């Protein structure tokens with residue numbers, strides 16, 4: 490769970506670029522494939538960037554996240570969108586959706602394969618028949634430890650990031666925030682790189698059909714391959 494202090498700086502780090510880019514590609518993908526979506530749920534929605542984009546495009550979008558600070562910002566950005574604070578490992582909403590998404594490496598925050606399986610089973614249960622589950626995970630290339638690097642928000646606020654990778658493959662990103670050179674707080678986010686083939690077989694085991702596993706949601710797009718986009722569908726008979 491992200492601390493409130495970290496949630497407040499999250500918006501300023503430029504990371505909203507990911508859900509914006511994902512959302513634009515998703516809307517094009519839906520159009521190109523003539524997929525009609527009335528209702529959507531964004532798991533680990535963060536500050537609600539993707540929900541807002543889908544909502545503006547006529548979809549009844551909703552989101553959930555277990556960091557209260559992120560949901561507070563999301564609700565502040567658009568109070569008409571429904572958000573919930575919950576853990577996606579156990580989350581079982583009492584309604585179904587045409588589309589479930591999960592972006593910005595949120596599934597890499599789930600460190601245990603058992604918990605990934607639970608999420609997939611839950612998503613399967615609250616997707617409509619023939620519904621879509623579209624998400625990203627980090628590319629399973631090596632992510633090495635890195636020397637600390639800095640990001641200046643403005644003249645007085647600076648974040649220092651340190652990335653370390655342990656023997657179990659868990660990546661810890663430590664963010665230390667300074668104001669006028671004085672340390673304010675520190676946040677550690679832990680992620681793990683999943684093997685995309687294992688993820689796809691877990692989806693199939695759950696009953697999903699894999700419709701795509703690629704480096705761009707839109708095949709014709711270009712870009713750095715830091716991510717796998719996985720497009721899974723609940724089979725009509727399920």
Ligand SMILES: C[S@@+](CC[C@H](N)C(=O)[O-])C[C@H]1O[C@@H](n2cnc3c(N)ncnc32)[C@H](O)[C@@H]1O
Nearest residue numbers: 508533534535554555556576577592593595598
């Ligand atoms: C890197 S942020 C991505 C946020 C958003 N999806 C985006 O693309 O901007 C990861 C998010 O996952 C959320 N998260 C991590 N584990 C979670 C869990 N088990 N249940 C719900 N949310 C979770 C965090 O609170 C955080 O908001």
